[in-house]
Structure formats: structure tokens, C-alpha cells
Amino acid sequence: MSFSIRRIYDDLLPINKKAIDRIVEITRNQIADMTEESFEDIRRFFRDPYHKKMKYMFFVAEDTRGYMKGFIQMSYAPDLNYCFIDLMALAQEKQGGGAGSALYERVREEALNLKSAGIFIECMTDDGRVFRDKKILRQNRARIRFYERHGARPIINTSYESNSRNHYHNPYFLLYDNLDRKSGLPAAEAKLIIRSILERKYDPSCGRRDIQSVIRSIQDDPVSIREPRYMKQEPDYKIRLLSEDNKISLIHNDGHEIHHIRERGYVESPVRIKSILRELEKTQLFRRVKIKKFPERYLQEVHDSDFINYFKQVTMALEPGKTLYPDVFPIRKSVKPPRKLAARAGYYCIDVYSPINRNAYLAARGAVDCALTGALELLEGNRIAYALVRPPGHHADRNSFGGFCYFNSTAIAANYLSYYGKVAILDVDYHHGNGQQDIFYAKQYVLTVSIHADPDFEYPHFSGFRDEKGKGAGEGYNINYPLRENITGSEYLKTLKKAIARIKRYSPDFLVLAFGLDTAKGDPTGTWNLLRKDFYNNGLVIGRLDLPTLVVQEGGYNNRVLGANARSFFNGLWKGMHG
Numbered sequence: 001m002s003f004s005i006r007r008i009y010d011d012l013l014p015i016n017k018k019a020i021d022r023i024v025e026i027t028r029n030q031i032a033d034m035t036e037e038s039f040e041d042i043r044r045f046f047r048d049p050y051h052k053k054m055k056y057m058f059f060v061a062e063d064t065r066g067y068m069k070g071f072i073q074m075s076y077a078p079d080l081n082y083c084f085i086d087l088m089a090l091a092q093e094k095q096g097g098g099a100g101s102a103l104y105e106r107v108r109e110e111a112l113n114l115k116s117a118g119i120f121i122e123c124m125t126d127d128g129r130v131f132r133d134k135k136i137l138r139q140n141r142a143r144i145r146f147y148e149r150h151g152a153r154p155i156i157n158t159s160y161e162s163n164s165r166n167h168y169h170n171p172y173f174l175l176y177d178n179l180d181r182k183s184g185l186p187a188a189e190a191k192l193i194i195r196s197i198l199e200r201k202y203d204p205s206c207g208r209r210d211i212q213s214v215i216r217s218i219q220d221d222p223v224s225i226r227e228p229r230y231m232k233q234e235p236d237y238k239i240r241l242l243s244e245d246n247k248i249s250l251i252h253n254d255g256h257e258i259h260h261i262r263e264r265g266y267v268e269s270p271v272r273i274k275s276i277l278r279e280l281e282k283t284q285l286f287r288r289v290k291i292k293k294f295p296e297r298y299l300q301e302v303h304d305s306d307f308i309n310y311f312k313q314v315t316m317a318l319e320p321g322k323t324l325y326p327d328v329f330p331i332r333k334s335v336k337p338p339r340k341l342a343a344r345a346g347y348y349c350i351d352v353y354s355p356i357n358r359n360a361y362l363a364a365r366g367a368v369d370c371a372l373t374g375a376l377e378l379l380e381g382n383r384i385a386y387a388l389v390r391p392p393g394h395h396a397d398r399n400s401f402g403g404f405c406y407f408n409s410t411a412i413a414a415n416y417l418s419y420y421g422k423v424a425i426l427d428v429d430y431h432h433g434n435g436q437q438d439i440f441y442a443k444q445y446v447l448t449v450s451i452h453a454d455p456d457f458e459y460p461h462f463s464g465f466r467d468e469k470g471k472g473a474g475e476g477y478n479i480n481y482p483l484r485e486n487i488t489g490s491e492y493l494k495t496l497k498k499a500i501a502r503i504k505r506y507s508p509d510f511l512v513l514a515f516g517l518d519t520a521k522g523d524p525t526g527t528w529n530l531l532r533k534d535f536y537n538n539g540l541v542i543g544r545l546d547l548p549t550l551v552v553q554e555g556g557y558n559n560r561v562l563g564a565n566a567r568s569f570f571n572g573l574w575k576g577m578h579g
Contacts, residue, residue, distance in 0.1 A: 003069050003099055005106045006245040006381045008058045009548075011046040012421055012509055013379055019060055020046055022068040030089040042073075052200040053079055056086070059106050059245075061099040072103040076114060077200075082193050083111045084201070085121040104150050106243050112179055113578055117189065119177040120197060121152055124170050125161060126229075144173070145230040152177035154226045159217035160194065163210055176225060184222025191215050246578065248570060249377040249385040250286040251370045252277065253363070271559055273390055279563030285574055286386070294372045302412045302439055304399035311406060314341045315361040324356045350395070350402035350460065364391055364406035371409035371552050375416045378510060378548040383577060385550050386570070387413070392554040394427055394514045395460060397438035403460060408435040410552045414512045417550070418445045421509025424547075425449065426499060428538065429516025429554045430526040432464030432480070436514070442474040447506045449499050450514075451492070453527065454482035477506075485527050489534025492519065496538055500545060511547040517556025517565050524557050535565045536572035543576020 008016050024039050045056040054075040061069040070090035076083050085107065090099055111119050124140045131137040144154070154173035164172040174194065176185060198211045252273070280286055299308055318324060326349040367389035374385035387409065394410050395403030414423045414436070425440075427433030427450040440446040455464040470478040479502055481495050503511070521529040530538075542549070551573075556562050 003061045003063045003102070004245060005059055005061055005102050005243060007106075007110075007383075008046065008060060008381060009383070011043070013381065014420075015066070015380055016046070019062075019068060019381075023058065023060070023071050026068070026071065026089050026091050027087065029091075031087070045073075053077060053196075054084070054200055057107075057110065059103055059110075061090075061103055069099040070103060072107055074107045074110065074119075076111075076116065077193075077196060080193055080196055081115070081117050083107070083114070083116045083119045084197060085119060086201075100146065101150065104147075106245070108150070108177065108179065109243055109246065111177075116179065117193070118179055118181065118185065119152065120193065121147060121175040121177070122164075122172045123147065123154075123175055125173055127171070130171055141230075144175070147175050147177070148228055148230050150177070151180070153228065155190075155223050156226045157217075157220050157224045158194075159214050163214050176223075178225075184225075187218055187221035187223060190223045191218050194218070244287055245382070247287040248285050248574065249289045249374065249382050250280070251289050251291055251373045251377075251385065251387045251389075253291070253366045253370045253387075253389040270390070272556065272562060273388060273553075275559045275563040276388060276553075276566045277563075279567040280388075280570070283567060283571070285570055289373060289377060289385075291366070291369050292373045292376065294369055298372060298412055298416060299368060299407060302398065302408060302415050303396070307399045307401075308407075310341070311356075311364075311401070312361050314356055315358055317341055318356065318358045320358050322357065325352060326354070326356075350397075350400050354402050354404055354406070360391070360406055364393070367391060367393060367409045368407050368412050371413040371550070372416055374550045374552070375413040375512075378417065378550055379420060383548055384573065387550065387552045389553050392429075393552070394429060394433040394435050394516075394554050395431070397435045403431065404555075405435065408439065410512055410514045410554070411436050411439045413550055413552060414440075414446050414510075417510045417512065422506065423447070423510045423512060424503045424506055424508040425512045425514060426503065426542070427452070427514035427516070427554075428496070428519065429514055430518040430523065430528060431459050431516070431555065432482070433514050433554075434460050434463035437463060437468065437478055437480075440474060441468075441470055441478055442472040444470075444473045444477050447477050447479070447503065447508065449479045449481075449502060451481040451483065451495055451499055454484060456482075457485055458527075483528075487528050489530045489537070492528070492530060492534065493537055493541070496541060500541055503545065508547060511542075511545060511549045513542065513549060513551045514554045515551045515569075516554040517562055517569075518558075520556070520558055520561055520565050522558050522561065525555065530565075532561070532565055532568045535569040539569040539572025539574075540576040543573040543578075546577055549573070549577070 008019050011017055011020055024042055027034055049056045054077055056075045058071060058073050060071045063069060073087040074083055074085055123143050126141040126144045128137055152175040155176050160174045161171045195215055370387040370389045374387040377385040391404055391406055393405045393408040395405040396408040414425050417423045424447040425436050430453055432452040432455055433450040436448045440448050452464055455461050464480050464482055466480050466482055468478060468480055469476055481499060518526045519528045519530045521531060
């Protein structure tokens with residue numbers, strides 16, 4: 001397939017604005033009876049998708065260059081739980097090739113995810129007695145053949161067709177796709193749905209008397225569906241579990257294994273990533289994305305240049321297999337940095353837990369590229385991206401490293417996204433995200449929220465207190481939720497919901513999640529008791545924010561449960577966002 005399908009959620013991103021212009025262009029060229037008001041309605045649906053109790057959704061088919069081949073517009077009625085195809089159009093030069101089928105397959109999947117009663121579609125009749133123009137008749141038959149092939153056929157034995165002819169001079173069938181529902185559509189349910197279609201889509205042009213006439217004409221229970229006319233047998237429609245545009249973009253830092261501290265008791269090891277990958281591969285939620293390389297200037301916007309240069313130099317100076325532990329910690333603001341590279345490690349480090357080896361810079365740099373690739377996935381219209389990286393990064397502040405962290409991939413990605421809209425960082429690692437707090441403490445364009453163990457008893461000890469709320473322009477944009485030593489999953493969820501409410505008030509355009517799995521019961525670096533079901537529930541409430549979300553891997557060191565907990569979390573996150 002030389003194209004991909006994606007959903008367009010809003011008009012905030014440049015790539016989406018371009019797509020919306022193309023939707024209007026295709027509609028103008030392909031659908032002759034559209035008014036200027038209708039074109040403005042299309043644009044308005046991206047700013048406010050709800051209208052007359054319907055939620056409007058748009059999906060586009062784009063080739064590998066990003067050129068749109070066609071689109072489909074579907075509306076969903078939450079109160080009556082049905083879907084309606086409003087528009088589907090292909091670019092004139094792109095007819096055929098499977099784009100129409102792929103678009104319909106995608107909205108069918110969406111309807112199944114919504115547990116909808118079915119999809120309804122209006123289509124002009126294929127009755128040869130009505131149309132003398134053979135060209136129009138061929139077009140109508142081709143459309144109905146297309147829908148029949150995908151499982152939608154006309155509802156018959158009602159006055160819907162004749163009523164539409166009275167109003168629009170052309171008779172329209174109402175087609176119904178039962179989404180593989182085993183039972184038929186009950187008459188009572190059909191009456192409610194068809195009444196709402198006529199009232200919400202056509203009122204006031206379709207008067208109450210005419211609507212009532214159509215409703216009275218529905219006598220069959222369940223309603224009658226026309227037998228297949230163009231297919232030899234009723235199609236056995238099978239849909240993929242998840243289409244590509246609905247999957248989570250997975251960016252995996254393959255080069256992380258070069259950074260391996262082979263010392264007993266050092267828990268930040270390569271097996272962590274393998275444990276997670278092994279479980280994620282059991283699902284169909286993810287699609288692999290190739291890592292892109294980004295220039296160093298993105299690091300320099302977040303980290304001090306002297307710190308970056310030092311870290312690069314010291315790793316290159318170390319012999320293969322040698323590990324350097326910081327052991328001298330001068331007070332950085334009142335003394336000069338030591339001249340010797342080895343002695344200078346403590347000048348840029350906050351603890352004795354973060355050794356440096358020859359590959360530490362390369363691995364940390366690779367993690368940054370993964371996180372930025374994930375951010376780019378959001379800018380290209382994807383809803384969830386997961387940067388599965390090590391070493392972690394959320395303890396690295398503007399000019400120092402620590403806590404196994406060297407460059408703050410989460411903060412760098414958030415800063416990158418901030419050029420395109422407001423960003424919220426939610427840190428759910430067991431330890432406080434002191435790096436993000438330090439980097440954005442005086443800024444208001446990134447909200448930093450952290451749920452963590454109280455620094456009175458837990459690392460990093462000097463940061464993460466409740467009264468640290470930002471300063472200057474950033475005052476009120478740093479939120480800490482320090483929690484006691486032993487908490488359950490339900491207690492954690494209660495605090496998470498408070499954090500979610502604060503993020504909602506900020507109304508961000510993007511969410512960056514510093515994802516720690518060290519909140520799990522039995523983690524060697526934590527004291528909390530979260531179980532697999534708790535990670536699912538946490539993912540669920542975060543997903544319900546319905547924001548483009550970049551997840552960046554941070555801590556988590558109990559390899560027996562690491563992967564299963566990650567899988568549960570992403571199942572919940574996807575479910576919360578997509579329903």
C-alpha cells in the first residue's frame with residue numbers, strides 16, 4: 001500500500017492545517033452541490049467537533065510524500081450510539097488504488113472501537129427506472145457496490161427513499177453496516193436513529209410531518225436489509241485489530257546496550273529494555289519507527305554548553321572498559337571547575353550513583369534522538385509515541401547529571417514541542433523529576449507536574465517539596481505531589497486524578513509523560529505497592545486527557561514485572577484515549 005491513513009484531530013499543527021485545506025479543495029472539486037457555508041462547517045469541525053449532538057471525525061489517506069489521496073468524514077452520536085458517513089471523496093487524479101477501501105476500513109474500525117450499533121450512509125439509488133442518465137446510474141451502482149463489498153446494504157420497506165426524492169429530487173437509500181452484529185437492527189432502535197438522522201442532518205428542510213411519515217413506515221422488526229446484489233455472497237468482512245495510524249509509535253534506542261556498567265548491584269542495565277520489549281511484542285498496539293538524528297542545538301537549548309562539552313570529552317578520554325565514579329563534589333557556584341577531567345566529574349554530578357564510561361555520551365545522545373523522534377511523530381499527527389530508552393534522563397538538570405541520568409530527554413522533547421503549542425510534563429516516576437523542575441522553573445510555556453516519594457526520605461532529597469511552585473514567569477507552573485513511604489495503587493490513583501485536573505486547567509496542546517515503572521511493588525529502588533491492574537488504571541485516566549502524548553521511559557528496575565506492568569499501562573493509555 002503506497003499510502004497511509006491517519007485521523008486529523010484539530011487544526012493546531014501545520015501538517016493538519018495543510019490537510020484541512022486539501023480536504024476543502026477535494027470537496028470543492030468532487031461534490032458539486034456543496035455551499036460555501038458547508039466548507040466553513042468543515043473547518044469549524046476541527047475547532048469544535050461537536051454539533052447537534054454529533055461528534056465529527058476526519059480521516060485522510062496520504063501517500064509517502066504526504067500528498068492527500070482522499071478523505072472520509074464520519075460523525076458519531078454518543079446518545080444513540082451510531083455512526084454516520086457524512087462525506088467521502090477521493091482526489092480526481094487518485095481514483096482507484098485502494099484508498100477508498102482503506103478509508104472505509106479505518107472508520108469501520110473506529111466504529112467498532114466505539115462499540116457502535118452500526119454505520120449509516122446515504123447513497124443515491126441504483127434503480128434504473130429512476131435515472132435515465134446512464135452515467136449517473138453507473139456511478140450510483142459503483143458506490144453501492146463499493147459499500148456492499150464492505151458490509152453496508154440498503155434498508156428497505158420504508159419510505160426513506162421516496163421522502164428524500166420529494167425533498168432533493170433524487171431518491172437516496174439509507175445504507176446500514178451492522179459491524180458484524182449477529183442480530184438484526186430492532187425496529188425501535190432504528191426509529192430512534194433514523195429520526196435523529198433526519199432531524200440532525202436535515203432539519204428544518206425535512207419537516208416534522210415528513211419525518212413522522214418515515215418513522216411510521218418502519219414496520220419490519222428487525223428492519224429489512226436488501227439482499228446482496230453485486231456480491232455473489234454476503235461478504236465475510238474481516239477487519240484488522242488495529243490500523244497503522246491507530247497504533248502507538250515505538251521508538252527504541254537500539255544503541256543503549258553499549259552503555260553497560262557491569263558491576264554487581266548496578267540496576268540500570270540493558271535487560272530492562274529487553275524485558276519491556278518482550279511484553280510489548282505480545283500486543284498489536286505498536287508500530288516501529290526509525291530513529292532520526294537531531295543536531296546538538298536542541299540539547300543546548302536545555303543543557304549548559306559547558307556541561308555538554310565536558311560530558312562528551314570525558315567519555316572520549318576514558319579507556320574502553322573503564323568506569324569513572326565522581327568522588328569530589330565542589331560547590332559549583334563559588335569555585336572554578338577542576339582542570340582534570342576525572343576530578344571535574346563531581347562538578348557536574350549530584351551523586352555517586354552515576355558512573356561514566358566511554359559509551360555513556362553516545363547512549364544518552366541516542367536516547368535524546370529517540371525522544372525527539374517521538375515528538376516529531378506527534379507533530380505529524382500521531383496520537384501516542386513511546387520513546388523506549390536508556391539511560392533515563394529526568395534527574396539531569398541544566399548543568400548536572402545524576403540518578404543514572406545524563407541528558408534530560410523528557411525536557412528536551414518538551415522544549416522542542418513548546419515551539420508548536422503549550423506543553424505539560426507529567427512525571428510518574430517514583431523519584432522526583434528534579435531535572436524538569438530545574439530546567440523550566442522560571443518558565444510558563446511548560447507546566448511541570450511530578451508525583452513522587454517525599455524527598456524527606458527519598459532521592460534526590462533536595463528537590464520535590466510541595467512549596468516549590470516556580471519563580472518569576474514560571475510561578476505556579478511547577479506542581480509537586482510528594483507522597484508517603486508506603487502507598488497502595490488506589491491511593492496513588494487519587495493523587496494522579498488531582499494532577500490530571502491541574503493539567504486540564506492548564507489546557508496544554510501536548511503531554512510529555514516521564515514514565516517510571518519503579519512505583520511497582522518490589523522495585524529495588526522504591527517502597528510503593530502498585531500492581532499490574534494499577535498501571536492499567538493509571539494509563540486509562542491519563543489517556544482520557546485525549547492529548548497528543550509522548551511517553552519517555554525513565555526508571556523501573558524489577559525485571560520480573562517490568563514488561564507486564566508496561567504492557568498493562570499502554571493497554572490502559574490506548575483504551576483511555578480511543579475508547
